[in-house]
Amino acid sequence: MYSFSSPHILLGAVDVTVARDGTKWLLVTPKGNAFLHTRELAHLNHSTTSGAISSSSEANHPCFWFDSDWDRRPSPLSDLLAALLTIEPKAPIKRTGRTRKMVAEIGGEREAVEVEVMMDESELCKVCYYCGAFESSQRGQPDEVYRKMGGDGFISTYSCESCMSLSFLTRNALRSKRTDQSLPMIIRLLQMLSWSRSCYISFMICS
Numbered sequence: 001m002y003s004f005s006s007p008h009i010l011l012g013a014v015d016v017t018v019a020r021d022g023t024k025w026l027l028v029t030p031k032g033n034a035f036l037h038t039r040e041l042a043h044l045n046h047s048t049t050s051g052a053i054s055s056s057s058e059a060n061h062p063c064f065w066f067d068s069d070w071d072r073r074p075s076p077l078s079d080l081l082a083a084l085l086t087i088e089p090k091a092p093i094k095r096t097g098r099t100r101k102m103v104a105e106i107g108g109e110r111e112a113v114e115v116e117v118m119m120d121e122s123e124l125c126k127v128c129y130y131c132g133a134f135e136s137s138q139r140g141q142p143d144e145v146y147r148k149m150g151g152d153g154f155i156s157t158y159s160c161e162s163c164m165s166l167s168f169l170t171r172n173a174l175r176s177k178r179t180d181q182s183l184p185m186i187i188r189l190l191q192m193l194s195w196s197r198s199c200y201i202s203f204m205i206c207s
Helices: 080-085 166-180 178-204
Strands: 019-020 025-029 040-043 064-068 093-104 106-119 146-150 157-160
Touching: 064 093, 080 093
Parallel strands: none
Antiparallel strands: 019 025, 025 040, 064 106, 093 106, 146 157
């Protein structure tokens, strides 16, 4: 996991990194912090809808419209985009040169800047597909193990060890709390189980 700090992000008091949760791009801390109530610091493409189609650069790096809820606050702590663009030794994002108007409840209409993700997929903070927990990383120690579930490259999905120890139905119940995407699958599975049970009962009666 690639983590970094900036005097313009919480005064440089904590390291931060970037995570991808589906189509959401997030600024998070690499580990929990006693002074912060959450590891998620900002939603970097806040005004982008969950069903939006992702785009890629010529180098096959993902691109997104940077329009963070951090910068949309009435009194933002700092210019988050400017801070991320000047990170050394490697900025996590860079401008593509394109802009567009984006609208969100917080801040109304604003100009969003398209950015290209310059981090490798392996450098991102992994997010559990089921419960949404962030991978933890501490300097000098190996990263927490997140098992790859599917996909490839920047569309890979992962599971934390806690969720992998749960049953299939329980894992997907956790997923359904975060998004409705898994709900139809669970319903179909329950229907299949009900159908199988009915077939078994009919077979036993006929026997």
